[in-house]
Amino acid sequence: MILAIDVHYKGALAKVVGAFFEPKAAKAVQYITTNINGVDEYVPGEFYKRELPCILKLLEKVELGKLDAIIIDGNVFINNNGDFGLGGRLWESIDHKVAVIGVAKSLFKNTEDKVIEIQRGKSEKHLFVSSIGIDLAAAASLIHNMHGEYRLPSILKEVDRLTKEA
Template identity: 45%
Template sequence: MILAIDVYYIENRAKTVGILFEDWTVAKANINAIVTDYIENVAPYQSGQFYQRELPCIMSLLAKIDLSKINTIVIDGYVHLNEGKLGLGGRLYNELNQTIPIIGVAKKSFSGNSQYLVEVLRGESKHPLYVTAIGMQLETAAANIKLMAGKYRMPDILTFMDQQTKLFKSE
């Protein structure tokens, strides 16, 4: 099972959404489950220390999921930052005792980490997704993201997940 995770913040509160699906090519209509979690008193954003804000939210969501059934986690962000420094995905991988491969998918480039990523063009977009990975071959991770259903830059499931997090504004 594949788990995609995203977090959305309003002030010091966060909503984390996890979407479980079986196959990289599955359409949004065939999602296995959606898991949500809410946290109060989230740490403030600190430049270069994003993981300190996001990782506790992700770990809280993961406590609700049988991780023995998860073979890959996809996050909104980077696994590696500049000079190989661990980003959110790398820190999550270590937090999970390096047992579940992590794929990071980002929409914006991060200076100095080009050797740790593959740019993936999807659909007719001229703008790539920036894919990083740990616990699996980077080329495999990029190929999996390219395979995901959807005709636009962002795979349909990741777009749907983003929409689910943003429902927090009206909850």
């Protein structure tokens, strides 16, 4: 089972949505949500400080032992040296219990050695996949083969949409 997580912010309020699904599935088996008040403001270069507490709050509702991977909207690494971005910090926070796959819409400068670029559907825009706790090629293949004919897999699009609902 895989869990895809996304967070949306409105001021100091965050809505976090998670979707449990099997690889290649068109729809999630289950969705979970949580709302958080008093979220820290975004600080350039420290995105994880805002997003990680939100993701961890949602994960309080999850049995990590039943997951094969967690997919986040972001990067596992922030450079080719292997310094952690949001995904790496999440992996540390959950004591390396579950693999983390980052799916980003833009390439983080100096991370070329830590990502695989994939194209989905007819989109000319790439997705940038990074991972920890799972082979990078396997993570990229998983994202590439997820259901949906567009750049973003169907389930990731749906999680994003649900975070924006009131």
